[in-house]
Ligand code: ADP
């Protein structure tokens with residue numbers, strides 16, 4: 001039963017002509033599936049509706065080919081042929097009593113038009129945002145009228161698709177309605193430029209157009225960025241206050257946040273739950289219309305506090321709804337401890353960034369709802385009374401054990417160390433990564449409820465132990481360790497002077513408490529988050545740190561998780577030295593010889609220690625030993641041995657959780673044939689599917 005303290009979260013909210021059944025609002029979020037994978041997209045949104053979200057939104061939806069976002073795969077409503085894909089989503093969302101919302105946008109100079117080959121348009125002549133070697137041309141008054149017409153027609157198409165809420169988008173530095181507000185993008189001297197009133201004119205007109213077009217049956221929402229954190233170069237909160245006052249009663253709902261996306265979906269390493277409050281709390285005082293905002297809210301107490309303190313009317317969520325699509329239902333049913341809390345790692349964002357289906361560290365079913373028929377809450381019951389031995393209790397082992405336990409298998413987990421969680425437990429102790437422990441904590445919480453799962457700490461298993469145990473199924477999730485020899489993407493062989501050098505440390509050494517001192521070079525051939533975390537840790541310990549990479553860019557993959565700018569800012573603020581495009585040739589005594597990767601010139605550096613972050617080696621010795629003793633398996637009662645997660649091939653925590661989940665899903669299930677998951681075909685067959693002629 002629901003805790004009465006949370007009742008307020010379940011009161012309905014009117015949004016113009018429609019009513020949300022509760023205060024949980026899945027705000028628009030990208031997913032890498034969009035218009036290209038409409039069945040997968042609809043199934044993903046449906047699970048959110050089933051999980052209790054009163055409003056389920058699309059991602060950005062392009063309204064015209066001149067606002068084409070290729071290579072990013074978003075929603076699309078260029079013409080009537082795009083309606084069925086969104087109608088499918090609406091039907092699925094409505095089936096669970098939720099409202100469907102559509103975020104219309106034309107991204108002007110922040111579009112690409114790589115597919116449509118149209119000329120980019122913007123308030124004024126300006127470079128395109130993402131470094132494409134082309135510019136946007138200044139819109140004429142005719143263009144502005146056309147843009148308004150496209151937006152209006154897209155709103156009507158959205159209504160025909162079944163949408164209940166139509167968004168006007170003026171956030172994230174991504175839409176013309178926002179670009180006209182920004183002085184740096186709008187240098188016009190006509191009635192659309194100059195004074196604030198002029199710069200707001202287009203936004204006001206588009207809001208009025210949308211209300212006029214669909215306002216009789218659809219709520220009109222405005223997604224608005226109150227602060228760009230760019231100083232006078234961007235929209236500042238002082239100006240945003242005036243804009244909100246000018247438009248206060250025009251939309252039926254205000255959806256407010258900070259820009260750009262890297263500030264809005266800020267990783268947990270750089271901001272806590274509810275971090276946007278100081279930037280958005282004025283809005284509710286300025287309008288009588290409901291206000292929704294985000295803050296990676298996972299705690300119902302925080303949510304209630306936001307409403308009671310008059311900050312928000314509705315709890316907006318993208319990431320918390322990805323990590324746990326059933327978050328509202330769990331609060332409603334009084335199952336707070338079952339909430340799978342987002343860890344703020346932004347692997348979900350990397351789907352959009354790499355134009356691939358969204359995935360989530362915490363929720364391995366995200367993006368698999370349609371193509372694998374995976375549901376975040378349901379799983380097929382076990383096929384047999386056979387037992388499973390899970391070796392290793394990192395994210396892969398814990399997730400395998402949890403999901404196998406949910407299926408009803410008798411599971412035993414053996415963990416060598418005296419704590420659960422593997423790499424998650426270790427990395428969560430590093431600066432800024434504490435929330436990552438939620439990967440472990442949620443799984444332990446679930447496992448503790450299952451009488452059929454036994455967990456044994458301090459149990460380093462050998463091949464003989466596994467044979468003696470005699471479970472029919474054995475899954476090895478024994479993890480990996482960091483290489484010490486410098487081999488990696490850039491260094492194709494061991495670096496001279498690294499092996500057996502007590503001055504060379506790995507991240508494992510640091511996590512074991514063995515820290516270097518003095519002048520330390522962090523060699524990063526990994527390219528993601530860890531080197532910056534290690535640099536920060538060592539700086540805090542008083543070391544003089546240089547972050548070195550053979551790459552041309554520091555932490556390039558962190559662009560995909562929106563960490564990049566925050567990492568660069570922090571490293572710069574801490575005064576940590578950086579050096580790119582240099583490989584290590586040799587390390588002897590305290591002399592490090594570096595080579596410029598382009599002109600091969602050499603420099604020498606004095607340093608007391610090197611932390612090498614290049615590549616990892618699977619801990620697969622147990623697997624290899626068991627394979628060698630394959631002839632003994634049947635006598636021991638073993639039917640199959642599998643190696644998963646980092647022990648198979650080191651990767652992200654998300655990969656390990658996924659591997660554990662997939663193992664559990666597929667155990668003893670019949671093979672599905674050649675194609676392991678459903679795929680989207682851009683053929684007549686898909687058109688038939690969308691028309692509901694077959695399934
Ligand atoms: P993954 O990310 O694949 O889950 P981790 O490195 O996080 O991998 O976790 C692996 C876990 O396996 C660690 O907690 C480690 O202590 C444990 N482990 C490794 N070898 C053995 C073994 N032979 N017996 C039991 N546990 C083991």
Ligand code: SF4
Pocket residue numbers: 318319320322323341342343344345346347348349359360361362363
């Ligand atoms: Fe949260 Fe990470 Fe999942 Fe994104 S991938 S929803 S940030 S846990």
